[in-house]
Amino acid sequence: MEGDKKYGARADGCGVQSSAEKQMWRCIRYISGDIVTTTTTMTGEVLPKVPKVPKVPKVPKVPKVTLLSSDTIPGVGFGTGTKHRVKKQTDPKLGMETIDEDLVTVLVSALHSGFRHLDTAECYLTRVEIGEAIRRSGIPRSEVWITDKYDQGWKWKGVLLPSCTPSGPYESLHKSLRLMKVDYIDLFLIHGPYFCKETCNITVEEAWKQMERLLEEGLVRNIGVSNFDVPLLKRIFKICKHQPQVDQVEYHLYQQEHRVVEFCRQHKMLVEAYAPLTPMFSSKVGANRPAEPVIEELSEKYHVQPNQLLLRWVYQSGVLPITTSSNPERMKNTFKIFEFELEPDDFARLKNAGQQFKYRGYFDNAFDLDI
Numbered sequence: 001m002e003g004d005k006k007y008g009a010r011a012d013g014c015g016v017q018s019s020a021e022k023q024m025w026r027c028i029r030y031i032s033g034d035i036v037t038t039t040t041t042m043t044g045e046v047l048p049k050v051p052k053v054p055k056v057p058k059v060p061k062v063p064k065v066t067l068l069s070s071d072t073i074p075g076v077g078f079g080t081g082t083k084h085r086v087k088k089q090t091d092p093k094l095g096m097e098t099i100d101e102d103l104v105t106v107l108v109s110a111l112h113s114g115f116r117h118l119d120t121a122e123c124y125l126t127r128v129e130i131g132e133a134i135r136r137s138g139i140p141r142s143e144v145w146i147t148d149k150y151d152q153g154w155k156w157k158g159v160l161l162p163s164c165t166p167s168g169p170y171e172s173l174h175k176s177l178r179l180m181k182v183d184y185i186d187l188f189l190i191h192g193p194y195f196c197k198e199t200c201n202i203t204v205e206e207a208w209k210q211m212e213r214l215l216e217e218g219l220v221r222n223i224g225v226s227n228f229d230v231p232l233l234k235r236i237f238k239i240c241k242h243q244p245q246v247d248q249v250e251y252h253l254y255q256q257e258h259r260v261v262e263f264c265r266q267h268k269m270l271v272e273a274y275a276p277l278t279p280m281f282s283s284k285v286g287a288n289r290p291a292e293p294v295i296e297e298l299s300e301k302y303h304v305q306p307n308q309l310l311l312r313w314v315y316q317s318g319v320l321p322i323t324t325s326s327n328p329e330r331m332k333n334t335f336k337i338f339e340f341e342l343e344p345d346d347f348a349r350l351k352n353a354g355q356q357f358k359y360r361g362y363f364d365n366a367f368d369l370d371i
């Protein structure tokens with residue numbers, strides 16, 4: 001038809017497309033979030049360069065752990081707190097809404113190494129990178145488990161820091177969905193135990209009711225806590241309609257958290273371990289600590305590196321490790337932990353050696369060290 005010749009092909013593929021029409025369709029695809037390589041609009045406006053969606057590499061199979069809710073969570077998590085949090089909080093060019101490109105690169109690398117479980121929190125300021133990295137990785141959102149945390153404010157080394165969302169978890173989660181550009185979170189935790197007038201205006205019971213509302217509205221798939229000792233867990237159990245699925249705590253050879261682990265086992269809650277590699281760092285725990293020779297001997301016996309031995313010990317004790325690294329080789333070598341098993345005697349030797357020394361890197365004023 002005459003008209004078709006003049007204006008080129010239609011979007012349904014009939015005839016020949018004019019360059020203006022091609023550019024219009026690229027432009028529409030760009031605006032709708034579809035990733036294309038064009039850098040200019042029809043009017044010549046320069047768009048930011050957007051990388052093509054990469055091919056998702058084949059990755060090792062990671063076992064999943066079943067929660068009381070019946071949801072299954074990948075057996076090792078990749079954290080965006082600690083070193084990543086410090087960078088985001090201290091670089092004046094970065095902030096809650098500003099993307100740290102280096103962290104997005106780290107996260108895409110972690111996803112392409114095989115991690116399908118990412119850990120963030122309101123106060124890490126890394127929510128924005130989590131959402132961006134998942135989109136750039138080419139991995140469907142539904143295949144990645146996101147854990148996020150409500151910031152109830154902190155008492156940290158004698159300094160009082162107020163909550164980022166004084167009205168509670170409900171507001172925090174809505175902020176999170178906007179920053180990540182996702183429509184649900186897999187697991188939402190109350191980050192810490194500091195419910196007091198100086199840090200936030202709500203009680204832990206009020207916060208839990210807001211968590212339950214988020215669950216009932218389908219905006220979060222699971223709810224839980226972090227850094228909660230038994231007395232605080234009992235307060236939740238006293239008032240809850242939906243019980244916590246998870247308690248994320250510091251857990252490693254030198255901090256075995258017997259009381260919390262026992263309570264969680266009784267209530268079918270999963271314990272997650274942050275800072276699982278702590279015994280490797282003499283800068284933290286000091287030199288010549290009792291587990292050192294055992295870690296060395298058993299790393300040789302199992303032909304693994306100390307980080308793999310420590311992560312395996314955590315996993316084999318029924319606790320899900322959350323680790324992190326900026327180094328792609330270290331990311332990849334994490335998955336070796338699912339390829340070997342510590343013999344019961346070796347597991348016990350590590351456990352017993354660890355119990356000869358106590359070290360807590362976080363929140364020593366919130367826990368009783370006399371375990």
Ligand SMILES: NC(=O)C1=CN([C@@H]2O[C@H](COP(=O)(O)OP(=O)(O)OC[C@H]3O[C@@H](n4cnc5c(N)ncnc54)[C@H](OP(=O)(O)O)[C@@H]3O)[C@@H](O)[C@H]2O)C=CC1
Binds near residue numbers: 078081120226326
């Ligand atoms: N709920 C809470 O209150 C808390 C939660 N968390 C969460 O847990 C996550 C993990 O905690 P984190 O203490 O960082 O965990 P880890 O114990 O896994 O320590 C990670 C550190 O170890 C280094 N590392 C990793 N592999 C090796 C190796 N093979 N040899 C030497 N060094 C290595 C990494 O540096 P490199 O990049 O050089 O490899 C990184 O700095 C956090 O990111 C956060 O998401 C953490 C603290 C508190």
Ligand SMILES: O=C1Nc2ccccc2C1=O
Binds near residue numbers: 080081085121154156
């Ligand atoms: O990753 C973390 N680093 C921290 C330091 C202080 C309080 C909480 C955290 C984290 O969750």
